[in-house]
Amino acid sequence: MSLIERLRSTLPGGPPAPSGDPLLDELRVALSPDRVKVDGAQRSLLGKDASVFDGGNSGPICYPTSTDEVAAIMRIAEAHGRAVVPRGAGTGLAGGAIPLGGPVVIAVTKMNKILEIDEENGVAWVEPGVINLDLTRHLQPLGYHFAPDPSSQQVCTIGGNVANNSGGPHCLAYGVTNAHVAALEIVTAEGEIVMLGGLDAEPDGYDLRGVFVGSEGTLGITTKIAVTLTRNRPAVRTLLLSFESTRDAANTVSGVVAAGIVPAAMEVMDQRITQAVENYVNAGYPTDAGAVLLAEVDGPEAGIDIDAERIRDIGLENNATDVRFAQDDAERAALWKGRKTAFGAVAQIAPDYYLHDTVVPRSKLADVLDEIYAIADRHDVLVMNVFHAGDGNLHPLLIFDGREPGVLDRIHAAGGDIITASLDAGGVLSGEHGIGVEKQKYMDRLFTDDDLDHQNRLRRAFDPVCRANPGKVLPMGHSCADIQHLRSVPAEVWG
Amino acid sequence: MTAVLHTSDPVLTAFADDVGTDGPVAIEGARTRWSLGGPLDDSARILTAPTGVVEYTPEEMIVTVRAGTTVADLHSELATKGQWTALPERGGTVGGAVAVGQNDFRRPARGEVRTSVLQVRYVSAEGRIVSGGGPTVKNVSGFDIPRLITGSLGTLGCIAEVILRTNPIPAIERWFASDDTDPFAVHAALLAPGAILWDGTTTTVQLVGHGVDVDADVTVLTSHGSFVEVEPPEAPSGERWSLAPADLPAVPELGIGPFVAEVGVGIVHAATPQVREPLDPGVRLIHERMKNEFDPAGRLNPGRVVGAH
Ligand SMILES: Cc1cc2nc3c(=O)[nH]c(=O)nc-3n(C[C@H](O)[C@H](O)[C@H](O)COP(=O)(O)OP(=O)(O)OC[C@H]3O[C@@H](n4cnc5c(N)ncnc54)[C@H](O)[C@@H]3O)c2cc1C
Numbered sequence: 007m008s009l010i011e012r013l014r015s016t017l018p019g020g021p022p023a024p025s026g027d028p029l030l031d032e033l034r035v036a037l038s039p040d041r042v043k044v045d046g047a048q049r050s051l052l053g054k055d056a057s058v059f060d061g062g063n064s065g066p067i068c069y070p071t072s073t074d075e076v077a078a079i080m081r082i083a084e085a086h087g088r089a090v091v092p093r094g095a096g097t098g099l100a101g102g103a104i105p106l107g108g109p110v111v112i113a114v115t116k117m118n119k120i121l122e123i124d125e126e127n128g129v130a131w132v133e134p135g136v137i138n139l140d141l142t143r144h145l146q147p148l149g150y151h152f153a154p155d156p157s158s159q160q161v162c163t164i165g166g167n168v169a170n171n172s173g174g175p176h177c178l179a180y181g182v183t184n185a186h187v188a189a190l191e192i193v194t195a196e197g198e199i200v201m202l203g204g205l206d207a208e209p210d211g212y213d214l215r216g217v218f219v220g221s222e223g224t225l226g227i228t229t230k231i232a233v234t235l236t237r238n239r240p241a242v243r244t245l246l247l248s249f250e251s252t253r254d255a256a257n258t259v260s261g262v263v264a265a266g267i268v269p270a271a272m273e274v275m276d277q278r279i280t281q282a283v284e285n286y287v288n289a290g291y292p293t294d295a296g297a298v299l300l301a302e303v304d305g306p307e308a309g310i311d312i313d314a315e316r317i318r319d320i321g322l323e324n325n326a327t328d329v330r331f332a333q334d335d336a337e338r339a340a341l342w343k344g345r346k347t348a349f350g351a352v353a354q355i356a357p358d359y360y361l362h363d364t365v366v367p368r369s370k371l372a373d374v375l376d377e378i379y380a381i382a383d384r385h386d387v388l389v390m391n392v393f394h395a396g397d398g399n400l401h402p403l404l405i406f407d408g409r410e411p412g413v414l415d416r417i418h419a420a421g422g423d424i425i426t427a428s429l430d431a432g433g434v435l436s437g438e439h440g441i442g443v444e445k446q447k448y449m450d451r452l453f454t455d456d457d458l459d460h461q462n463r464l465r466r467a468f469d470p471v472c473r474a475n476p477g478k479v480l481p482m483g484h485s486c487a488d489i490q491h492l493r494s495v496p497a498e499v500w501g
Numbered sequence: 502m503t504a505v506l507h508t509s510d511p512v513l514t515a516f517a518d519d520v521g522t523d524g525p526v527a528i529e530g531a532r533t534r535w536s537l538g539g540p541l542d543d544s545a546r547i548l549t550a551p552t553g554v555v556e557y558t559p560e561e562m563i564v565t566v567r568a569g570t571t572v573a574d575l576h577s578e579l580a581t582k583g584q585w586t587a588l589p590e591r592g593g594t595v596g597g598a599v600a601v602g603q604n605d606f607r608r609p610a611r612g613e614v615r616t617s618v619l620q621v622r623y624v625s626a627e628g629r630i631v632s633g634g635g636p637t638v639k640n641v642s643g644f645d646i647p648r649l650i651t652g653s654l655g656t657l658g659c660i661a662e663v664i665l666r667t668n669p670i671p672a673i674e675r676w677f678a679s680d681d682t683d684p685f686a687v688h689a690a691l692l693a694p695g696a697i698l699w700d701g702t703t704t705t706v707q708l709v710g711h712g713v714d715v716d717a718d719v720t721v722l723t724s725h726g727s728f729v730e731v732e733p734p735e736a737p738s739g740e741r742w743s744l745a746p747a748d749l750p751a752v753p754e755l756g757i758g759p760f761v762a763e764v765g766v767g768i769v770h771a772a773t774p775q776v777r778e779p780l781d782p783g784v785r786l787i788h789e790r791m792k793n794e795f796d797p798a799g800r801l802n803p804g805r806v807v808g809a810h
Contacts, residue, residue: 126747128765171641182639184648185616200783205745207767208603211780211788211808212657216615216648220641237692264560266583266669306692306718309711365637367561397639429505434635435642445642452642454504456629461644463794467787479643 029086030066033110036078041069041116052111055096055103056158058360058414059443064091064105069116073191073199073229076112080227081197083110089473090195092227094135094166097158099361100442102170102222106477112227114165120144121230127205129188129232134165141233150235153180156438157346165228171220173438175271175345176302178396180236182438184219191230192218195473205232217464222440223475225468239304242270243314244332246341247321248295252276252391254325255297256371259395261320262301263368267313271302272396279348279390279403286351289344290337295327299395300345348392349403356388358408360417361401362424366433368398377427378402385420387413399437400428426451446481458484506620506632512551512567513622513630513661519548520659522628525803528659530597531571537601538654538805545803550596550661554578562667563619563636568596568660584667587612591736596660602652606736608766610671610695610709617666618647623658626796636664649791655802657795671695671709676733677719678705682726685750688765690721697764698734701753704764705734737761737770743777744769780808 024031033042043049044066053061065088070076083090089109096103105111118135125148132141138159142151154167155174166172168190173182180186189203203215218225249255255274262269274297275283281293291298299321303313318329332338352359366374375391382389382404393401402424406413425435425448435445435452449458462484465472520526525545529535550568554575557564559582566575572588575595579585588598589605599618605611620634633646650658674695684699687706691697695707706722708715722728744752744767752762752769760771769775780788788808792799 124747127745171645173639177639181616182641184645185613194783194787198783198786200787201781202784205767206743206748207608207745207763208741208743210743210777211784212791213602213615213648213652214784214787216651217645219648220645240692260560263562268669306710306714308713308717312711312713365635365639367558367637369558369560394639398637399639432505432636434505434637434640437637437639438641440641441643449643450504451502452505452635453632454507456625456631457504457506457633457646458643460625460631460633460646460795464644464646464649464791467790467794470790 029082029088032082033066033068033079036082037068037070037075041071043067043069052093052096052113053105055098055101057099057101057104057442057444058358058417059101059104062104062106063108064111065108067111067113069113071116073193076193076227076229077197077199079110079112080193080195084196084473089476090227091475092165092169092223094163094169095137095161097162098166098170098442099363099439100436100444102440102442102475102478104443109476114163114227114229117229123148123235125235128235129205130235131230131232132164133230134163134168134228136164138162138164138167145235146238149238151238152233153177153186153236154183157349164231164233168219168228168231169221169223170438170440173394173399175273175394178272178394179268179270184216186234186236187215187219187231188234189232190215190218190228192226192228194226195469195471199229220440222442222479224465224478226474239270241307241310242302242304242338243310244300244302244338244341245314245317246291246330246332247299247301247318247326248292248328249299249324249326250296252297252375253372255299256375256395258299258321258324258326259371260368261324262317263396265316265320267316269301269313269317269396270304271300272394273300273345274298274391274393274395275300275345275348276391279351279392282351282355282390283344283348285354287344287347289340291341291344292328300341345392352390352403352405356405356407358406360404360406360421362404362421363399363401363436363439364425364428364433365397365399365437366428366431370431370433371395371398371400374400374427374431374433378424381420381423381427385416385423387416387420389420394437397437398433441479443478446479449481506635508622508630508632512553516551516659516661517624517628517630520624520628523798523800525800526659527802528568528596528655530569530594531592533591533593534597534601538656538802538807540804541802542804548659550594550659555662559584559667563638563664564667565662565664566595567662568594568599570595572598579667580670583670585611585670586665586667587614587617588665589736595663599651599660599663600653600655603741604768606698606763606768606770607696607707608763609693610707612668615648615651618651618663619666620664621647621650621660622662623650623660625658626798626801630661631658634664638666652807654805654807656792656805656807657801659801673712673715674707674709674733675715676705676707676731677722677728678703678731679722679726679728682728684764687722687725690725691718694718698737699749699762699764700760705731707733739770739772740774742769742771742775743767
């Protein structure tokens, strides 16, 4: 009996009607017909993510509900020589979830259960489709939270956070996703279910768990995650410092780091974005300041004011025009709401934005920011800056109206110059959005051929034939069989 | 156009020449963990990695250091600026500490080795200098080579130089001990202790932070038992067990003789070695492929296998 016959014979309601496409038929038997979508609307929706890049062509879209179903999808895709693309909420900004070459898309959004809170071991086991904020809301009453808090946390998934090694304002002291994952169950492109890492202190072997985090869906798909629980802090102080210039704000950030203080968060917003935010949510930001620094310290009550006051003093030494302490939780929440809705706020100014993501040494922040404003002027585009200043993670936001002819060319040219400026300052390509399809072509500016070759070897150890999310991260010419693979899919096949 | 991570440091180039392109080779540090991973094949040529702190920028909280430098030398330089790293001070070298990947016994206070390696340069089995990661404290540019190399015991590449994250040395560090306390209750009660060690009888707690925070923690401690202030303990030695934190209360019943457990972490130091489970077949397959990709001829640290028991 063939695999498909065997699977069919076990179906309670009898086999679904054959569609004439064996791949589709097998997927429908392995899951259920309603959880394998091929209609044009779905395929076009899931052809894109939140990035500015053109959509790709997806093959069948699967919504598994268990690890075994994911493994079955992997094996069926392999039998048909098709690639697979894992997908969470599709909020990625580097095009990581864009399907290239008609792959089977595995959307994990129905795998959204919080499986177990294991307080003794300090972890929560979750399925990959759990929404970041849902997890934190679930943990809060128990005295914990999940530390990475991307601005997209109301919608993005933990699986997506793992794949992109996502960060957020509060990752400065606590670290990005990689510091908060103890173990990962993954399904490889060959359909093997493998547990990486573990709850013991120093699991044996190579740190494959650490390697998987940030691999953007190219090493397989994660189906179960043990995230570490971070204790809620008893005391918090939130300061809003106003400055005449982004330079003064950036220098304050460098000064705080140099003073050996590691605040919970240090976020800078320039005047343009502050004004947009104020118009949008009335969070209480000063619209006349050239830039604001939102800083937060947390910890035990006793010493909390020591660091808060030192940050104030460093701000004043760097020409802060005003320093305000949030008086209560409501004021703190309003300030954070303003920061986290910054990207929504720009929609009032122009319909489209391109959010960049590079990292520079913290002492170079002020210089690189000046250069970014100059680059935007040179290309005649509007730029706003709102960023994770504490770890040097810049997020220049280029704002435009996509209907204007030729504007995207200018946006991409400005973006390229921003990347160059960041690398020239000793920085790197991405702090938290990943490479995806966005920055592949810049990889050889950061890494040598030998470096990229070794990254490719790492990848092949997990996925020798490069069937998991092909065409991402590594630049063409390095990504093992990616190119042949994508070309080998006949044009008339799905997409 | 030269890639940002390209290096032409003659010291590293000379090391790459030493490693060469063929024949079995191994790097020795201070031999403090020399037997890990099994006996080294006799055929291996033994080399040492280059030494020296290349660049230290305390205001960025990063340091570039060559692998042969001792952790003690590195930390004495960092101490001049009130900083240190997560690497344990056990008489070894930086490269050895990264290759082994084991954490300090005060892990909550010191951080984890695997999160502190921001960039790594190593000499590959082909004798090439390969770099991974980058010099910034946050980075998701490509595959995470530093994670792979940390704890790889020199089986994938000969570590030549790393960039490490540094941390401020806490203002105050004090140790307290008690013979009548439940260490697990203490762990639950303290927000961020530097370390909690337990030998089945005595609970020894390190408190770190601002003086006022430490004072507040002392009050918490004394509500749990009769604690007295003690000198900082020696780093525990012996065999190293890796357990889950929830396994620790049952350690006295394992009959493994005298032990010191790191409460909340899961490491147990004991005289008898842990009998470890073999790697899961799926994990082993990825390991074998990884080794084969990075070192197809098996010339790097021959005889040693990561995760083999
Ligand atoms: C308004 C806005 C604000 C944002 N703010 C931040 C921020 O502050 N910090 C930040 O880091 N990011 C931010 N992002 C980017 C994005 O939200 C994160 O990268 C997020 O983690 C992606 O999660 P997702 O579920 O949407 O993943 P998707 O976009 O669906 O997928 C992202 C990548 O992960 C892979 N993937 C998804 N699920 C799995 C899985 N289970 N196993 C393996 N691979 C998988 C995909 O193949 C793809 O490569 C923001 C995005 C938007 C739109």
